[in-house]
Amino acid sequence: NTAHDVTAFGTGVFGDRKMFEAQAYEGKFRLFDVTRGDGVVTYDNTTGTNLDVFSINKMFKDGSAVDAHANAQKTYDYYQDTFGRDSVDDNGQILISAVHVGNNWNNASWNGRQMSYGDGDGLRFHPLAAGLDVAAHEMSHGVVQHTANLIYRGESGALNESFADIFGAMVDRDDWLIGENIMADGTLALRSMEDPTDLIERRTEAPYPDHWSKRYTGTLDNGGVHINSSINNKAAYLISEGGEHFDVAVNGIGRDKTEQIYYRALSLYLTRSSDFSMMREAAIQAAGDLYGSDSDAVAAVEQAYSAVGVY
């Protein structure tokens, strides 16, 4: 009795129906899509068995599994269609997602091999797998790992986090917010790239920084990797959308050019220990490669990094 590919239908965390590739196997369904790279597979961590076979009714009922699976497929497709990249390693590495990790865990993670999602405690977060930008953020940590592999501490760590947010916002393309649909505490989002200071960062109890002069210099959060990421996030937002920031005017060039500039900088120029200043140079170089050294794109990059105080 072999498995065969099927198009299945399921219902997400918020009751939204969605369609995805899966497999029928021994009279049951399993969330194993073999049409993308070496596969996209989602399993229920409570059972702890990898490639857990969801019986057809459990799959339909498990909103986190449905969302994690569909969101991983969407993120795989984004990297393939936008950059021709075949999964996190550009060699079709299987994308594994585990849901119901921990006990009401208010986190999501990439552990170097797979994505994991907590159910949230219903006070801070809803089940985190429901966030398309969350899945894209986690998978993008995998892409960073297989490219510049930015050290997860200090400024290089803030860039690691920022790349995960940038591509998260490019996959979940309707806004510049991160986690906006999984917040249970009434806040706008987990982070805002458009105006980081819209949100208070819980460790520092201060607004997220939108300028290098406001960077966090303490030791919490691996030296503020989830805090100072907002400085680079703001720069990316300005490159795409434009705006005036600390008296610096930026003429935006749109999402399509912005994502190409960041992908090229990440995959070609940045290294493990790159800092914000090197990020500026890498983005200028990438923009010049792609659109010309005297292009609007190069001007936007220079303006945006000046606007957030990075030279």
Ligand SMILES: Cc1cccc(C(=O)O)c1OC(=O)C1CC1
């Ligand atoms: C919720 C959460 C807590 C701690 C680390 C991460 C992390 O993955 O860095 C995390 O997930 C996110 O930031 C995703 C984007 C919402």
Ligand SMILES: [Zn+2]
């Ligand atoms: Zn992250």
